[in-house]
Amino acid sequence: MTDTISIKLSLRSRLHHQINPALWHGSGLSPLNKVIVLCIFLAVIMAIAETEPAVRTLPWFSTLTTITDRIFSFVFTAELMLRFWVIGEAAKFRGMTGRVKYLFTPATLIDIAALIPFYITVGADGSFMLRLFRFLRILTLAKLGRYSKAFRLLINALNHRRHELFISVGFAGVVLLFSATCLFVLEGPQQPEAFGSIPRALWWSVATLTTVGYGDVYPVTVLGRLFGGITAFTGIAIIAMPTGIIAAALSDAFQERQK
């Protein structure tokens, strides 16, 4: 009897080390996590492919989705149940209260949300609800958050300069609004559809300041083009400031790590 418990416990402990990336003794991911990450990527690719009518209407595709959906729902449900079982190894989440506490951690909530579209099917083809559910399927990608240690390191480096980055965003906002207002005043009478109000002119401002420049709207009057040109050059400053801040932050972070 004691033996069975000890074996069961050691199995739980071993699985805990397998499923928790931080506890894995080897380099890279454990075999179990490799399977889960592969399933996440495949599920996302299937969710993307499913939205394309040219793919959806293929005769063999519905058969494929039926099969993969069953596999993914099984894997992700099993993963979630396993996590709830093995988390008892962690002192923090032991017992019934611990499990409830674990239920409300962000990572667990994401895991549960990612399971919803596998169990509930809603909406007719083309409806808004269906579109939203397809969006949920893409959110499966958020499950990768558990493995993004390196990503968080980069975020931390940028977090040190969040104040400066925030200012450059504020600067961008002021320039955005200012240029939209200028073009609204100057180009509004000529092109009421594109510049007839500040919210409308903002669409042009965003496209110009980010140097995207779709070309669906652009100034045509001399004054409008003059201010448009100034806006385009200011866009360079708006790109240069965060780039400079990020470059400086990363350069410092690299030098610190070397010491």
Next chain:
Amino acid sequence: MTDTISIKLSLRSRLHHQINPALWHGSGLSPLNKVIVLCIFLAVIMAIAETEPAVRTLPWFSTLTTITDRIFSFVFTAELMLRFWVIGEAAKFRGMTGRVKYLFTPATLIDIAALIPFYITVGADGSFMLRLFRFLRILTLAKLGRYSKAFRLLINALNHRRHELFISVGFAGVVLLFSATCLFVLEGPQQPEAFGSIPRALWWSVATLTTVGYGDVYPVTVLGRLFGGITAFTGIAIIAMPTGIIAAALSDAFQERQK
């Protein structure tokens, strides 16, 4: 009598500390300034929304603007009067001459300019004067200048490199003019509307050098495309130079602050 004065003085002193961000002992903004900043943001959002015909013609919108305009005009007028009263606390602006001197500080002039559109209404719907007044309403945002301590720190860091930034602007100007002249010579005969003069070709040059690329005008001849391509690549240098200067300036500023 002396008591009333002392109370009045202490009230003035307390309000002075409340309204002047630099004197506030706590972190962040004082409660009074929080209200003012909130009103500034709301007033700007209302001014933006008002320009959009689809919003302006909503039945409840004119009622809303009447109410919000009264609130904002009251808050900003009260703020201005309060500032004139409490500024007596500062030795520099004491007495009648001090108040006149205070009237001509940039921040006060902005406060007064921002009040104009709340008291004067001009122009019929769609007229240029009305557009200009709507522009003044957006200028309310300039009132935020009082709170932009962090923004000024960034500007100071860039100010150290203003010489280099100025040169890169000059370099951009020369390249701009040179590429416009080239395209005017090469593409002018084919596309007189877009490249028939240097000022016209400048519009294409700005869109290309800033990598915005609206696509309303572009070269079509072989030579025009060759020079156009060279211009597009030079645009990268024009983005890279200020970005490099800003990155270097910020990196130095960060390292200095760490010491």
Next chain:
Amino acid sequence: MTDTISIKLSLRSRLHHQINPALWHGSGLSPLNKVIVLCIFLAVIMAIAETEPAVRTLPWFSTLTTITDRIFSFVFTAELMLRFWVIGEAAKFRGMTGRVKYLFTPATLIDIAALIPFYITVGADGSFMLRLFRFLRILTLAKLGRYSKAFRLLINALNHRRHELFISVGFAGVVLLFSATCLFVLEGPQQPEAFGSIPRALWWSVATLTTVGYGDVYPVTVLGRLFGGITAFTGIAIIAMPTGIIAAALSDAFQERQK
């Protein structure tokens, strides 16, 4: 008899030093390599020109290609045979087994692949096979890889930061997918052709996040434009992160070299 061998050996040794850029005692390239590099450039230019119908149909062009093709096929074949002969100088590739080993080095495989289009002609004008063969001709450029010592130094510097660069690519991928899904949900019903599925919306996402902005597709609804604008601004971060990483990596590499 011994003399002839010694002369032959010394000729082989001298040619080995001529043809191997790493062994050349002078600065720059050896005279032999200068000829080869020139031929590579000319062959690529001819291959490019050949694809243009306006050039291909010129009466003198087919005569020119016949001549140049013979010259280039002779030079590159002679170069390959020479390399196989002189490589015996290197201990590693001596003898028959050494030659076979040398055959399977990437540089030799590229040299052989680049020779194919000079000896085999396939496909009628306009066929896919012909297009593919023209692509092979451009691959002649890959022969330059032997001379790209400086290029490899830069690659090495970036290799140190490959982890960070990989993360920023991953970040770009997530943002790409997320923005495409948002636009698919919001703009899909209005523009089924451009945003009717996530793979279709991805084309817009790529053009916007990289700030290319062709303008063939763009959001037209209010919500679509709001999310489109956010995507365009996120595009700045996607440009800023690799730029910052590369700038920091190069700055460190330069400082290290100075010490």
Next chain:
Amino acid sequence: MTDTISIKLSLRSRLHHQINPALWHGSGLSPLNKVIVLCIFLAVIMAIAETEPAVRTLPWFSTLTTITDRIFSFVFTAELMLRFWVIGEAAKFRGMTGRVKYLFTPATLIDIAALIPFYITVGADGSFMLRLFRFLRILTLAKLGRYSKAFRLLINALNHRRHELFISVGFAGVVLLFSATCLFVLEGPQQPEAFGSIPRALWWSVATLTTVGYGDVYPVTVLGRLFGGITAFTGIAIIAMPTGIIAAALSDAFQERQK
């Protein structure tokens, strides 16, 4: 007699210090150079305005150009003659041989070239020769080269990294050619006008890699869009590399200057 010579010499010496920016004892430009720089800017603005038919056909404009042309031709001719006289102060350019040597310095040649369009008028309205002459007028701007000491400092800083910049240009060239060849193979059959040959596809490649994205040509097939998207993302690396190199070079230059 000796007195007159001494006065004349001292006048020449004083003018030499006035006209040579490097010898001016005060800060900024000497009064004489200020006049010359102002004339350069005004002459360029007139040359730009002249190309615009809407301005050229104004009744008062031809009168204005007649006057300004006389003023500028007088100022620039006087400047050139003055320079030839005072250069005798410099040991290097003394005597007849010195003057001939001075004639062939780049700055003097630019000065002479900039004078040509003021003395020779060619071509009917709209002819190519006239366009070319207008281009020469813009070259007046090159006269500013004498005053660009600060610009040359920046160029020197970049000159240290010319090797790395050259490599990144080479890298851009290879990517450009490779992406153009890919699109030629994949999109050529669908869009022969835009992608029917590598030189044609290069126009799309340039617009995409520099993230300009005019939108006059873009891939429409699935494979074409896939490779187009990869090209657009590679464009970020092509922007990031020179930006990083320039940022690192400037950062080092700034730090050196501080020591």
